Amino acid sequence: MISFYPGPSQVYPQVAQYLQDAFDSGILSVNHRSGAAMELVRETYQLLHEKLDIPADYAIAFVSSATECWEIIAQSLTTRQSLHAYNGAFGQKWAEYTQKLGLNVVHQPFGLNEVLSLTTEAETICLTQNETSNGTQVTNSTLRKIREAVPNALLAVDATSSMAGVAFDWTAADVWFASVQKCFGLPAGMGLLVYGPRAVERARTINERNHYNSLLFIDENVRKFQTHYTPNVLNIYLLKRVLEQVPPIQTVAAALQQRAQSLATFFEKETSWQLLVANAAVRSDTVLAITGTIPQIEQIKQAAKARQITLGNGYGDWKETTFRIANFPAISNTDFTTLRAFLTEA
Amino acid sequence: MISFYPGPSQVYPQVAQYLQDAFDSGILSVNHRSGAAMELVRETYQLLHEKLDIPADYAIAFVSSATECWEIIAQSLTTRQSLHAYNGAFGQKWAEYTQKLGLNVVHQPFGLNEVLSLTTEAETICLTQNETSNGTQVTNSTLRKIREAVPNALLAVDATSSMAGVAFDWTAADVWFASVQKCFGLPAGMGLLVYGPRAVERARTINERNHYNSLLFIDENVRKFQTHYTPNVLNIYLLKRVLEQVPPIQTVAAALQQRAQSLATFFEKETSWQLLVANAAVRSDTVLAITGTIPQIEQIKQAAKARQITLGNGYGDWKETTFRIANFPAISNTDFTTLRAFLTEA
Numbered sequence: 001m002i003s004f005y006p007g008p009s010q011v012y013p014q015v016a017q018y019l020q021d022a023f024d025s026g027i028l029s030v031n032h033r034s035g036a037a038m039e040l041v042r043e044t045y046q047l048l049h050e051k052l053d054i055p056a057d058y059a060i061a062f063v064s065s066a067t068e069c070w071e072i073i074a075q076s077l078t079t080r081q082s083l084h085a086y087n088g089a090f091g092q093k094w095a096e097y098t099q100k101l102g103l104n105v106v107h108q109p110f111g112l113n114e115v116l117s118l119t120t121e122a123e124t125i126c127l128t129q130n131e132t133s134n135g136t137q138v139t140n141s142t143l144r145k146i147r148e149a150v151p152n153a154l155l156a157v158d159a160t161s162s163m164a165g166v167a168f169d170w171t172a173a174d175v176w177f178a179s180v181q182k183c184f185g186l187p188a189g190m191g192l193l194v195y196g197p198r199a200v201e202r203a204r205t206i207n208e209r210n211h212y213n214s215l216l217f218i219d220e221n222v223r224k225f226q227t228h229y230t231p232n233v234l235n236i237y238l239l240k241r242v243l244e245q246v247p248p249i250q251t252v253a254a255a256l257q258q259r260a261q262s263l264a265t266f267f268e269k270e271t272s273w274q275l276l277v278a279n280a281a282v283r284s285d286t287v288l289a290i291t292g293t294i295p296q297i298e299q300i301k302q303a304a305k306a307r308q309i310t311l312g313n314g315y316g317d318w319k320e321t322t323f324r325i326a327n328f329p330a331i332s333n334t335d336f337t338t339l340r341a342f343l344t345e346a
Numbered sequence: 347m348i349s350f351y352p353g354p355s356q357v358y359p360q361v362a363q364y365l366q367d368a369f370d371s372g373i374l375s376v377n378h379r380s381g382a383a384m385e386l387v388r389e390t391y392q393l394l395h396e397k398l399d400i401p402a403d404y405a406i407a408f409v410s411s412a413t414e415c416w417e418i419i420a421q422s423l424t425t426r427q428s429l430h431a432y433n434g435a436f437g438q439k440w441a442e443y444t445q446k447l448g449l450n451v452v453h454q455p456f457g458l459n460e461v462l463s464l465t466t467e468a469e470t471i472c473l474t475q476n477e478t479s480n481g482t483q484v485t486n487s488t489l490r491k492i493r494e495a496v497p498n499a500l501l502a503v504d505a506t507s508s509m510a511g512v513a514f515d516w517t518a519a520d521v522w523f524a525s526v527q528k529c530f531g532l533p534a535g536m537g538l539l540v541y542g543p544r545a546v547e548r549a550r551t552i553n554e555r556n557h558y559n560s561l562l563f564i565d566e567n568v569r570k571f572q573t574h575y576t577p578n579v580l581n582i583y584l585l586k587r588v589l590e591q592v593p594p595i596q597t598v599a600a601a602l603q604q605r606a607q608s609l610a611t612f613f614e615k616e617t618s619w620q621l622l623v624a625n626a627a628v629r630s631d632t633v634l635a636i637t638g639t640i641p642q643i644e645q646i647k648q649a650a651k652a653r654q655i656t657l658g659n660g661y662g663d664w665k666e667t668t669f670r671i672a673n674f675p676a677i678s679n680t681d682f683t684t685l686r687a688f689l690t691e692a
Binding site: 001003005007008009010011015016019020022023024026028029030031032064065066067068070071097100101102179181187188189190209210211212229230231232233234235312313 | 347349351353354355356357361362365366368369370372374375376377378410411412413414416417443446447448525527533534535536555556557558575576577578579580581658659
């Protein structure tokens with residue numbers, strides 16, 4: 001089975017060997033406060049900084065999921081007002097979750113083909129860099145313009161399905177988060193929170209220390225290469241091994257971008273399918289959404305399944321009228337050749 | 347290296363094969379809302395019910411850690427008052443955490459060798475069945491007496507280092523939680539929350555729906571064999587495989603209890619070491635704490651290390667004056683023979 005599901009998604013084939021190595025190394029049985037565990041965490045941080053080009057003054061924490069990051073941002077980095085700009089289901093869920101936690105949430109929906117621009121300041125501004133539900137993205141240059149337009153806001157960015165696939169302009173925002181089951185090509189069960197000095201400063205000012213996942217408590221552990229709860233040591237180990245294997249993010253991102261463009265051209269020129277996002281300037285590099293009638297979508301997913309190919313279901317408003325294709329680094333070009341051949345014949 | 351660390355602790359040797367099988371089965375790449383993932387969750391629930399003898403009306407949820415369970419109990423099951431009876435570091439941490447979350451916390455410390463008894467009602471009563479920091483336990487009959495003495499309280503029980511090692515009288519409490527890196531013999535990174543009908547009723551009355559880990563939201567997902575966040579699918583798979591392999595809990599518990607008693611006798615009769623807990627009636631079956639002077643403890647840990655044996659460090663108040671030994675099911679009798687030989691010679 002080849003899976004193009006945008007998460008949990010296809011893992012790197014090398015993960016098979018890494019799982020075996022993890023067991024053989026004994027790391028699965030070590031205490032998470034031990035020197036061996038701390039060294040693993042230190043090395044993984046270092047590789048993340050190197051391979052993803054994360055600035056030295058941005059810290060990294062291992063969390064249970066991207067969803068937990070919504071909670072951390074609302075609890076530890078915001079006291080009153082959170083502005084959420086979104087055009088899809090995940091951005092909207094984040095806004096609703098923050099509202100439930102008692103903050104004053106300003107909803108700023110925008111169009112599927114619209115280039116986001118923001119001029120309203122807020123204590124915290126929450127953006128979805130890559131909206132997994134519809135295959136749109138907010139580019140680095142758009143993020144940088146927003147940063148300049150609202151310089152006093154803390155910028156938090158959901159990069160769940162793009163981190164490790166897109167080369168970010170990290171300093172354009174203060175907090176970034178992702179899940180390892182997307183562009184990292186790893187089994188589900190862990191999230192990453194990347195946060196800069198302005199986020200730490202904000203957390204210190206607010207001084208929220210009531211939760212086990214309070215950012216200050218997380219940060220104190222991070223500085224010691226420890227974690228705020230018993231972590232998924234196996235996934236940290238797998239992450240380290242995958243990072244050792246992958247090229248620098250600029251190389252990965254360029255290849256993915258090229259593959260995304262080539263796929264878009266393929267759909268436009270060689271099939272009768274339509275891309276959900278017409279404006280190439282806001283189209284995601286890592287998740288493609290293809291639109292059709294309900295019967296067409298149903299039929300193609302069934303036909304794909306019969307050929308051992310899993311297409312991603314649509315999501316939210318586009319649940320029945322789209323299918324989605326993950327363009328993640330762990331999926332090989334050969335798999336995409338198989339997909340194209342299938343779509344050409346189907 | 348043989349590890350007697352009480353968590354993360356030695357994993358079952360079969361986990362090596364299960365990791366490989368997990369990869370080969372393709373489960374690592376399936377979407378967590380798919381039929382395949384739901385079937386895995388369903389089968390794992392069924393095995394947990396069967397092998398651990400969990401009543402049919404008690405539900406099971408996969409969470410990120412036992413620490414997260416403290417939060418869920420405070421947020422979703424308590425509105426005002428939480429009574430915490432504890433004699434060690436983990437019970438105390440739980441009390442402090444609940445207090446930080448804004449509840450009125452009644453602290454009821456008790457002695458290391460004391461049989462716990464409770465007569466004060468509270469909205470929620472929080473007990474540590476197995477206190478990993480000092481190797482004490484609250485037995486089934488004590489729990490049952492507490493249940494009868496305070497029939498209106500919701501009883502929540504930390505069973506982090508005993509679930510899957512001790513045969514619980516489940517209906518003596520309403521909520522039980524544990525981590526898989528202890529008696530389940532699995533890699534760290536997942537917790538289990540087992541909750542009964544009274545807990546569900548309480549959650550419905552309170553109707554707390556503000557958090558992604560609100561119990562009502564968790565429960566709605568559990569009933570559909572789904573999860574409230576992208577779960578650690580690999581660990582669920584490993585849990586399923588380990589459960590298939592282990593005997594029923596009565597058999598496991600009887601063997602562990604016998605091994606614990608035999609170890610206690612060994613320490614008392616064949617070594618000059620002292621057991622931290624003098625009263626056998628409250629001594630844990632799954633974690634043994636051995637006491638000595640600071641230099642003695644330091645020396646034995648070093649000597650063990652040189653023989654490829656990891657003894658657990660002391661914890662909290664007993665950090666420097668004890669070492670701990672996990673008596674978990676995944677640790678073989680052969681390993682204990684090696685340990686005894688070492689301790690006899692050392």
